[in-house]
Amino acid sequence: MSDGGGRFAPLRTHWKLTSAVAVALAALAVAVPVVLADSDDTPPCQAVPTSTRALADDPTAATRALDPGEDxxxxxxxxxxxxxxxxxxxxxVLGRVVDAGTRTAGQPHSVEQARGAYAVVLALGRGEGPLPAGLATAAARLLGEYVVDQNLYFGVDRDARHPAVTARQAATAMFNPGRFLAPGEAHTDFSYSSSSLSSSLRINRLLARTVWDPEAFAILYDAERAYFAHYLERLTDGGADPDHKAGVRGVSPTSWPDRDLRLFGDRFGALMGLRTQFMRDGTIPDVAAFDRTVRGHTRGTYLAAARRVTSRPAQGTIAARPVSGTVEGDLMDGRGQVYAVLEKWAAARRTPGTRVVEMRREIDVQYLRTFRYPV
Structure with a gap:
């Protein structure tokens, strides 16, 4: 899917509705995409059907329409x-459909919404070129809404059985969809891959179609930074998993946090790596203007609480947490922003220096790797 307007694929202003299509629509009264084209070789655009438009104002119907089913x-x-x-x-309009069908403000996600999120990422991640502006920001909101689930994506898991897991399944060690989960919430398994699909889902391919838009970039960057603060404040003073259970061979109190920190490095590295890639290939023609616009859309900075937090809020509320203040320093120095939050958290919690070094290293290794190869 390419942009229906804007800087990447400017549409012509004089479109002609072919009489054959008009007659067919009038005769059949069926909601199908209307194809509009002009006289040159510009690919035609398609009108969004009335039936699809109606979904934007009907969350129940939108969830049903986006749900791909368990199989x-x-x-x-x-x-x-x-x-x-x-x-x-x-x-x-399509962005509003995504919003309506994949979330309920402040509430845990249902399994149907979680499957819908999987389907949207799969559908939009397979196309080529930038998403249209309205859909790009909606895709960013979706990834922010499911920030815990999409942070866990690190390639295809052939053992995954379904595109989403129920709240009951999420509570078992077998599925392991992350730490500090809200009770009663279903989770998307973005690592699931069906043998019936020609290729597997790739989160970063959707990012690449999304973050050309500075507002979308800001939405995702805010969500990741908010989640990082949310995550840190739930660790022990020693940077370990407070829910660790002894007796599992090869699993220490820091094993899962270390894995999660690497995944944070992956997500921040992907964002900053795509920005750099787009600077080089001209997708972002004026990086200074892009950065100013991102900063204008950025909510602020997010610091972890000075004492351990034990609450388990719904995933969709994480990105909406209150800001701690205005952004300090270079916003586009991804590692610098992350490390500043880590250092302040460690100082407040009196985390041993050796552990802080380990935590930085876990973030750094994956950040650099993904920064170089973001897609």
């Missing part, structure tokens, strides 16, 4: 919702 049997129908090159406000 992804409806994935083809979900893909069909996201028309290629939407005309006019089509990108914005």
């Amino acid at each position: 992804l049997g409806r994935m083809k129908a979900v893909r069909a919702l996201f028309v290629e090159r939407p005309c006019g406000d089509g990108g914005e």
